[in-house]
Amino acid sequence: MIIKQKDGTVLEMTPEEFAELGGVLGAPVKVDALAKGSSEVATVFKVGELFEVVCEFGYTSFAIGTIVRMVEGYKDSYSSNFEDVLTGKKRHLPYYTIKRHTPEVLSKANVEEGEYFVVTDTTSGHMFKIGDVIKSLNALNDDCFSAERIGNSYWWWAYILYTNVRRATAEEIAEATKLKEVKFEVGDVVESGGLFAKIFDDFDSGDEYHVGFFKNGCFSYLDESDMRHATDEEKSHLQTLIGREKDEYKIGDLVELLGGSCSGYSGRKGYIFEIDGTSGTRMHLKDNGNKPINMDTSVRPEELKLITPVEWRHDFVEKCN
Incomplete structure (x- = not known):
């Protein structure tokens, strides 16, 4: 929130910081009262600017720490419309639940091996998806770094621009690194390295499978760490499984x-x-x-x-x- 003092000085602080300041001065001010305009508050937020959610507002609020963007829509002196920059979900939030977010400028100087980040853009063609949690590897260049994907999918690494990521929160790291049990069974459709296959047999070890690829009809062996289950959308179109566009047909089909x-x-x-x-x-x-x-x-x-x-x-x- 933006707080304008009588001498014209403008301060920016969270509701918690403001309440703590009020306690030090011996005159605590309730956030609710502040939000209703009983104190001099000047909101200078603009559409397109980024903010961080600092406290929740009922069941319709975003989680604390969520980065949101102000969007067009209903707006008054106390609240406006915001959307989650990753999921695109929209919510109407009071200004006292957010603070202005200034993204950290990441570079070779402040990124170290083993740190976790969330993918926010795909402009560098790195194969990661927006929202993926990745872990930095040892190759740190001036404009990009190498990273591996973390989560319940087969492993791969790629180079990614510093401008395509932000630091992951503790909650995001915990969720991404949590062990998840994945079971593969005979008959499952899986994806590995951009190709789709069907499992025909498994082995006593429980981590290697005999598969047949849809595109070329070849048979091979895959370790469970090298594949993932195909989504329902992918399985619904045979074209996708054989490497075509969803509605692509050929003479002879x-x-x-x-x-x-x-x-x-x-x-x-x-x-x-x-x-x-x-x-x-x-x-x-x-x-x-x-x-x-x-x-x-x-x-x-x-x-x-x-x-x-x-x-x-x-x-x-x-x-x-």
Whole structure:
């Protein structure tokens, strides 16, 4: 909060610091009273500025220590709208629950090996995701440092810019380093090094698995530390599992017709067809001889479900133009 004294001096302090100061002076002031405007308080907060939550405000508040950004919306003399810079969640907070946040400027001079940080940006193409907790390694350069990911996923390291991270809080470190039990079973779909695979067998050791990769059909062995479970979203699209874009189809793919915007195959929902061409964003379905001439046989990608990728077929020979 910003406190303006009678001589015009402007002080910035947390509610706790203000209450402590009041106790020293022998005239403690309740934060609630201060927030309601019974003391001279000048709020000069602006949209886009960063703040730190210093005390909670009922069940709708962010946790203490959360970094928030003021956003557009309802605003009055005592409160405004804020969003968590990591999750994007929005809350309406009184000004007495926050203090202005000045991010620490990280550099080679103040980052040491073994310290924990939270990823806040991905501009350097480092493979980490926003919100990941990482641990600095021994390579500290002028503009970046090497770090390893901490958490319940396979291990990797990468270089990351100092400007792409902030220091992790004690709570974030505790959560990231907490041992989490992960169980893999035969039939699970997993991801390792950007490729998706299915577990076919495990071993007595319990930490190594026999897997088959969707993209190339190759079989291999993976240690549990080198893989993670695929998400429900990833598993819902066969294209993702074989390394394509979510709605990417190729000539020769066998697909199921989910809807019927194409008049040529009206009423054929659930039938299996072969893609024999594309036109813009639409897929042409192969004529099986049961439709009238000059009827439309093209559909949108969202009306199809990939059943067998052309890469898996041994009976398909691409036509030469």
